[in-house]
Structures are given as C-alpha cells and as structure tokens.
Amino acid sequence: MSWTDERIDKLKSLWGQGLTASQIADELGGVSRNAVIGKAHRLGLESRPSPVKGNDDAAPAPAAPKEAAPPPAPKVEKVEKVEAPRPRPVAAAPEPPPAPPPRPDPVPAAAAPAPAEPRADQPVYRSIGPGGFQRQQPGEQQSPIPPAPPRRLVPAKPAPEIADKTSLLELNDRICKWPLGHPGEPDFHFCGDPVNPGFPYCVQHCGQAYQAQMPRRDRRPPPPLPYGGPRVR
C-alpha cells in the first residue's frame, strides 16, 4: 500500500482525533501501526502522549531540583560506529548526587488547622449558581479579584442529538464506517448500517466508495465525497 492523498488525509484526521496508531493502521488497512507512526512523524503530526517519553518538564531526576541544578545531562551524542557492542546509554548516566532530605513541610504546625483546607492538588467541587457563577463554599472568602471567565461548566458534549447515531467508538467490522458530517462537529457520526460483507461499508456506501472506472464521456461529474465532502466556510 502506498500513501495516497486520501490515505494521508485519513491518517491526519484519525490521528488528530486521538485514535491510536494501531486503530488507524487497521482502519486504513494494508499498513502496520509502525508505518502509521512513521508516516505521522514524517508529516510532522507528532506529539501525542507517549507512554515512553516524558511529556512533562517535571524534574526527571530523583535528585534535588535545587537552584544549583546545572548539569544539563552531558548527552551522549551519537557516536560513530564502534567495534565493541554498543553499551546501553542507561549505564552511561552519571551518578546522581545523593538525594537531600525531603523538603520540610512549608506549612508551620502552629497554623490553625482550618477545617477542610482547600488543597491545590485536589479538585474542589463547587456548585454553579444561576447565570453560571461559582457559588462560594461555606467558609470561603471572596476573592479580591473575581476570576475573569465565569463560564458555565458543561459536560463535554456527551451525546445530545447523536445519541442514537453511530460514534467512532462503536465502529466494528460489521457496521458501515461511512462517515457522515465532519469530524469534530457535534453531529459527526458514521453510517452504522450492516456492512456489505467483506467491505467496510454498507451496500449503499460501497456503491459510492467503489466506482468502476467509466469512459470519460459518460463518467458522472460528482466526485465521491468521503467525510461529507470538502469543507465549506
């Protein structure tokens, strides 16, 4: 299989939707997930939460993140081919300095332990009043500067009108994967009819997906419109 424009578009789309490389691979068919990842990188699609790569800038070293943290890890640059079997870089890491004692608790014990002190690392649940403002907690003090955006918090559009439509998550080998609408739009969904056996689409959409090459003169003008056709803005 080669990377046609259509397949690249689909790759971009699905990758952008957060599907895994494996899912994209067998959605496209004829490629491995490695191929998908490789292509994605070459396209510059890059950077999705990788289990392997630290996606945060948090201190990677167990050592103290003190101000005097200088050594930007003398990276072992690519070395030309060596006769000896290449040593794993992990062993080359310089010995980290002995860990200092854990940081003392910044909160003095003398402080009056207010009941249910809000903690930064814990979500604070508060109710939303009419109009979308945040209700204050019982003991809470008013913020001197009210937070700018009093946006109402809504659940991330679960399924208003697409409740009975086929979502991406429900795709399987037996239902038509023909996309209707545009990805990212609220009513985007898939056909969902039973497939024409052996094909990813139902009989009707197979008719659109697979069209015999016709002689130029009587080929009908409208091109196939996967993904609901080109965007119009």
Place this chain on the structure above:
DNA sequence: CCCTGATTCGC
C-alpha cells in the same frame, strides 16, 4: 504478556 508511541536505520 498485552498495549502504547518514539526512534533508528537499512532499504
């Protein structure tokens, strides 16, 4: 073991 994405490197 399975999964994941990243990277390398021969083609």
Place this chain on the structure above:
DNA sequence: GCGAATCAGG
C-alpha cells in the same frame, strides 16, 4: 520516503 526492528513506559 518507507516501515520493520527495536526501545521503553504503562
């Protein structure tokens, strides 16, 4: 440019 092999974390 491609993708299998490999790596490495969850």
